[in-house]
Amino acid sequence: MLGVELLDRWIEHVIALCNPANVEVFTATPEQLLTLKSRMVEHGDIEPLSGNERWLHRSDSTDVARMEHRTFICSKLESDAGPTNHWLDPQLAAKTLDGLFTDSYSGRTMYVIPYAMAPLGGVFTQYGIEITDSPYVALSMAMMTRVGNEVIDGLNDTNVSDVVRGIHCTGDLDPENRWVCHFPESREIWSFGSNYGGNALLGKKCHALRLASVIARDNGWLAEHMLIIELTTPSGEKQHIAAAFPSACGKTNLAMLESSLDGWKIRVLGDDIAWLRPGPDGLYAVNPEFGFFGVAPGTSAKTNPVALSMTQKNTVFTNVAVTSDGNPWWEGLDPLAVGTPILDWQGNSRTFGDGGGPLAHPNSRFTSPLTNCATLSDSWDNPSGVRIDAILFGGRRPTTIPLVMEAHDWTQGVLYGASMASQTTAAATGAVGVLRRDPMAMLPFCGYNICDYFGHWLAMADILPSLPKVFSVNWFRQDEQGKYIWPGFGTNIHAIKWISERISGAVDVASTPVGNLPLRSDLAFDDIEVTEEAIQLLTSIDASAWAHELNAITEFFRSLGDNVPEKLCDRVNAIKIDLG
Ligand code: OXD
Ligand code: MN
Numbered sequence: 001m002l003g004v005e006l007l008d009r010w011i012e013h014v015i016a017l018c019n020p021a022n023v024e025v026f027t028a029t030p031e032q033l034l035t036l037k038s039r040m041v042e043h044g045d046i047e048p049l050s051g052n053e054r055w056l057h058r059s060d061s062t063d064v065a066r067m068e069h070r071t072f073i074c075s076k077l078e079s080d081a082g083p084t085n086h087w088l089d090p091q092l093a094a095k096t097l098d099g100l101f102t103d104s105y106s107g108r109t110m111y112v113i114p115y116a117m118a119p120l121g122g123v124f125t126q127y128g129i130e131i132t133d134s135p136y137v138a139l140s141m142a143m144m145t146r147v148g149n150e151v152i153d154g155l156n157d158t159n160v161s162d163v164v165r166g167i168h169c170t171g172d173l174d175p176e177n178r179w180v181c182h183f184p185e186s187r188e189i190w191s192f193g194s195n196y197g198g199n200a201l202l203g204k205k206c207h208a209l210r211l212a213s214v215i216a217r218d219n220g221w222l223a224e225h226m227l228i229i230e231l232t233t234p235s236g237e238k239q240h241i242a243a244a245f246p247s248a249c250g251k252t253n254l255a256m257l258e259s260s261l262d263g264w265k266i267r268v269l270g271d272d273i274a275w276l277r278p279g280p281d282g283l284y285a286v287n288p289e290f291g292f293f294g295v296a297p298g299t300s301a302k303t304n305p306v307a308l309s310m311t312q313k314n315t316v317f318t319n320v321a322v323t324s325d326g327n328p329w330w331e332g333l334d335p336l337a338v339g340t341p342i343l344d345w346q347g348n349s350r351t352f353g354d355g356g357g358p359l360a361h362p363n364s365r366f367t368s369p370l371t372n373c374a375t376l377s378d379s380w381d382n383p384s385g386v387r388i389d390a391i392l393f394g395g396r397r398p399t400t401i402p403l404v405m406e407a408h409d410w411t412q413g414v415l416y417g418a419s420m421a422s423q424t425t426a427a428a429t430g431a432v433g434v435l436r437r438d439p440m441a442m443l444p445f446c447g448y449n450i451c452d453y454f455g456h457w458l459a460m461a462d463i464l465p466s467l468p469k470v471f472s473v474n475w476f477r478q479d480e481q482g483k484y485i486w487p488g489f490g491t492n493i494h495a496i497k498w499i500s501e502r503i504s505g506a507v508d509v510a511s512t513p514v515g516n517l518p519l520r521s522d523l524a525f526d527d528i529e530v531t532e533e534a535i536q537l538l539t540s541i542d543a544s545a546w547a548h549e550l551n552a553i554t555e556f557f558r559s560l561g562d563n564v565p566e567k568l569c570d571r572v573n574a575i576k577i578d579l580g
Contacts, residue, residue: 001025002114002152006160007129011112014131014167019103020110027114027149028142040135050326052313057136059196059319060173061346065363066198066205066247066428068444070178073210075448076185082449083560093181097190100179104133104169104192111138114152115145117208117275117288122383124275124286126212127155128164130202137168137200139316143291143369145203163187164211166202170195182206184214184447196318197293197365208273208288210447217448217456220463221277225441227255228270228285230377230386231500234263239500242274242285243392243473244417244441247427248363250475252294253489256306256375260490261524264497267377269386270370276388282466284385292373295427296320296364298332303489306375307366316367319345321359330360362426388468389503395422395438398478400545403486403523403538404495405472405515406502410461412515413470415571418454418564419553423476437556451563458565471499472515477538485534494523512541513578543579550576 001008002025015023026032037055040046046055073081074090081087111132118124130141141147155163166189171177178193189206191199198205212223226242233239245251255271270287271294277284292310296317299307311317311328320328322343329342336342338353345361352359370376379386393416395401407413417440424434428444437443439450446453461467473495475488498518501507509516520539530538553572557564 001112002155004156004160007155007163010165011131015110017098017101018105018110018133018169020105020133021107022109024109024111025114026111026138026142026147027152028147033139033142036135036139040139045136046139046316048326049317049322049328053315054311054313054328055316056320056322056328057316057318058345058347062175063173063194063196064319064361065196065426066444067175067178067180067194068428068430070175071180071444072182073447074181074183080184080448082451084443084446084450088181090183090185097179097181097192100171100177100192101167101169101190104171108133109135111135113138113141113147114155115141115147115203116151116154117145117203117212118286119381119383120146120150120154122286122385123277124288124383124385125154126162126164126207126215126288127151127158128166128203128207129155130166130168132168132200134168134170134195134200136195140201140367141203143316143367144201144289144293146290161187164189164207166191166206168200168202169193180206182210182447184211187211201293204273204289204293205445208275209442209445212275212288213442213445213453214447216275217452221275222457222460224274224276225272225445226274226391227251227268227272228274228287228386229255230267230269230379231496232265232267233500233504237504239389239503240285240386241390241392241496241499242276242388243394244420245394246396246420246422246425246438246441248295248425249394249396249422250488252292252299252307253304254492256304256373257492258306258375258490259493260527261493261497264493266493266496267375268373269377269380278464279385279387280465281387283388283460283464283468285388286382286385287370287380289370291367291369294366296328296330296366297358297360297362299330299366300332303332306373309374310368310372311366314369314372317364318367319361319364321345330364331358390469390471390499392471392473392499393417393420393440394473394475395420395441396425396476397421397474398423398476398482400542400549401472401474401477402517402541403474403477404498405517406509407470407472407515410467410470411458411567411571414454414457415568416470416472417457418568419556449563451560451565454568455565458567469503479534479537485530486538487528487530491528494525494528497524498522513575514541514546517541546579547576550579
């Protein structure tokens with residue numbers, strides 16, 4: 001089938017288990033894509049929208065987000081999954097999955113999708129095969145990963161044991177019978193009962209984060225939930241930044257930020273995942289993905305004009321509303337006249353302003369290839385990656401955390417990441433708006449013991465020839481009335497500018513125990529609408545709020561058991577003492 005004996009044997013095994021009506025090796029040739037789309041239109045899986053190659057897919061109403069409590073790490077030892085993952089015994093999991101997958105493709109086409117993560121031809125490149133019965137997954141994988149004959153050639157030259165093997169079955173979409181299982185020791189992923197995003201497109205969260213984080217630990221690198229941007233300064237210098245934010249906290253908007261400050265320019269390499277490894281003179285990064293799977297609601301001409309124009313062609317929309325002239329619509333776009341007919345995300349006829357709740361699902365998405373993006377960096381496909389000058393950690397924090405601060409050293413930087421917290425969003429099922437600790441934004445994505453993960457981050461200091469600077473950022477500070485006090489979006493360039501000037505050593509700081517703060521004059525606030533009180537809150541440290549925060553961090557580390565690296569706990573204690 002692929003010409004690699006062991007992989008072909010595995011594919012034969014899956015065929016025997018799942019019993020499909022047809023088997024197709026899917027390399028996304030133009031003919032295959034044409035046939036796939038017309039088949040999908042015929043079966044109601046997608047429908048055309050207005051414009052050039054724009055499609056709508058509606059998922060099942062109970063299958064609209066990642067489901068963390070149905071996501072499992074099936075390592076041999078429970079302790080390897082650690083305190084933050086759901087663990088399943090691999091043998092028991094395999095037995096359950098074997099039962100679920102038996103004859104599960106009957107009457108359906110089985111797509112075998114060889115794919116690559118990361119630019120081809122470099123140290124970062126990894127190969128995988130996803131087998132699926134979902135044409136939606138096949139179509140999406142062709143946008144989100146590298147597929148095609150070149151990938152099959154690369155796969156042929158790769159050690160078979162390095163290839164990630166994923167099997168996905170749509171199943172009956174029963175949320176109680178949904179399984180997203182990762183087997184780090186055998187590099188397998190088995191996903192049953194969902195046809196949505198990170199549950200079903202196995203190259204993304206399952207391969208590029210959960211399994212890759214384990215592979216990275218074993219090989220001295222990092223697989224992270226981070227965007228990557230290239231910043232050009234007014235003097236023409238290029239710097240690169242990787243930034244971790246929890247799901248739906250504006251990573252895509254920051255990645256595509258259009259600077260409001262003269263001379264500063266941002267280009268995007270990735271908006272969700274970064275693989276980072278030691279290079280000749282520091283930490284190098286690539287985006288392993290080939291597309292954007294962005295949250296639609298809130299994406300507008302004000303917040304992200306680049307994304308909006310990117311979705312004008314060759315884009316699959318999932319769970320958005322549709323206007324009567326066939327255009328996608330979601331909350332955040334210009335409102336239509338009250339009473340205008342519109343189909344909501346489930347295809348119900350509604351009218352605009354009818355008070356019947358959101359028209360687009362809050363986690364509705366657009367899927368577009370990277371090459372659609374007008375502000376894509378020229379380095380996006382460079383197999384060597386780009387050298388990272390700064391790492392940012394951020395979350396939705398209504399209180400305490402200032403706009404931007406710099407860690408004194410790597411250990412404090414790792415502490416920024418390990419103690420990150422954010423208000424939850426619609427990207428996963430569960431309550432929205434609750435503050436939860438989400439270390440390095442990897443809580444749902446770290447494929448091994450989070451305490452070992454912290455240790456691995458700390459150990460990078462011994463491996464790397466030079467270390468990037470680490471910063472904490474917070475665009476989501478609120479006043480006592482719960483109103484956001486920072487305009488965010490384009491104005492975030494003010495914090496980025498300061499970060500850049502810290503990298504080049506151009507500006508000084510105000511040192512505090514929790515980190516280095518900007519001098520107010522270096523943030524160039526003049527052209528932003530922000531009150532004096534807001535500036536004060538955004539650029540200072542409140543000792544009693546921080547005492548509270550540090551105690552909460554200690555408590556969080558305690559909740560992870562006894563294995564949080566002492567270096568991190570000691571640092572928290574030292575900061576407490578310094579704060580007085
Ligand atoms: C995503 C997520 O889909 O983080 O990127 O949930
Ligand atoms: Mn994400």
